[in-house]
Amino acid sequence: MLLKNFIDKAFFRFSVPEVSPIKRFPDGLNVMELFHGPTWSFKDLALSCVGQFLSLYLFKINLIYSATSGDTGSSAVEAIRGQKWVDIVMLFPRGRISQIQELQMTSVIDDNVHVFRVDGLVDDLDAPIKQCFRDHAFTKRHNLSSINSINWARIMVQIVHHIYAYLQMCPTCDEVVQIVIPTEYAREMGVQLEFVCTVTQNHVVARTIETGNYAIADHVVKTLANAMDIQIPYNMERIWYILTGGNCSLIKNLMALNVCK
Incomplete structure (x- = not known):
């Protein structure tokens, strides 16, 4: 309780009782509305x-x-x-x-x-x-x-709304649902999700995963997605944790050697 x-x-203070309603469109496209907050x-x-x-x-x-x-x-x-x-x-x-x-x-x-x-x-x-x-x-x-993306409580709630979206799309829980959003933990918890991630010209995370190159660019490009106008993302350690199977010692050693900074 x-x-x-x-x-x-x-x-x-959310403007709709559903908090995050899903709008369904033809051809299988569905949009989860996450803009009803203050x-x-x-x-x-x-x-x-x-x-x-x-x-x-x-x-x-x-x-x-x-x-x-x-x-x-x-x-x-x-x-x-x-x-x-x-x-x-x-x-x-x-x-x-x-x-x-x-x-x-x-x-x-x-x-x-x-x-x-x-x-x-x-x-x-x-x-x-x-x-x-x-x-x-x-x-x-x-x-x-702090209250940015380092804060695990925030990530925890975001996991919930992905699982909620899956259950709305697949009540029987026996199909793969493709979600266009950058997150991973809900899938690690066993939900049959397939994530499609999009990036801007400041694509440091995608470049690091694809090539292993985590070098900081000379400048940050100003884009329409200003929240992504960065070169030092908070969530890289979390991504490395997932990709290394939770190898904390390896990540700690890399950080200490400044390889991951």
């Missing part, structure tokens, strides 16, 4: 839940510190705003996100929300954040946490 209450609170981003689905889950750990987390390339920041701010037990500090790159995303963050006047526009790319913004997390005394003193 406790979990149900948290989920009900998380989805209270910021119209699919990130609302997971981060609205994360905001509620964090309230279970009031004594452990006092400060959330993150950078955003757009949609994560807006969803995170909406999930945390007004909470008396935690402050959120959100950085975003000047001129690199849409006007509506910027306004969604900067127009929030709750006392626990602190949003900063920063010169540079989103990859540059990660540097001071990582420095803070490396400072163990600072991290412990402020009970520091």
Whole structure:
């Protein structure tokens, strides 16, 4: 019952009761609508839940510190705003996100929300954040946490909506359903999914998987998908974990040798 209450609170502000309805089109094409949350981003689905889950750990987390390339920041701010037990500090790159995303963050006047526009790319913004997390005394003193794609609770909720989509398409659970979205864990859990991933010109993840080349490009290309205008993706360690069969020692050694940085 406790979990149900948290989920009900998380989805209270969604504009449709189904939360993520599926629209069916001719020739087998179906679209799962993930834009019914408060910021119209699919990130609302997971981060609205994360905001509620964090309230279970009031004594452990006092400060959330993150950078955003757009949609994560807006969803995170909406999930945390007004909470008396935690402050959120959100950085975003000047001129690199849409006007509506910027306004969604900067127009929030709750006392626990602190949003900063920063010169540079989103990859540059990660540097001071990582420095803070490396400072163990600072991290412990402020009970520091983050709310980007490193946060496993967010990934956990995204897994659920892929399994939900599968069950809507295949109630008998005996067919393969093709989903055009970049995720993997739902398939690893046994759901018969086939994923089709698309990339922009900033295709560092696809290039790394296909060629093994994880070299950082000289510059980031500004695209319509500004959330992907990065060269240092958060989820590479998770991808290596999957591709190596969960070989933590190998990944740790690679990271220590700076091969994966």
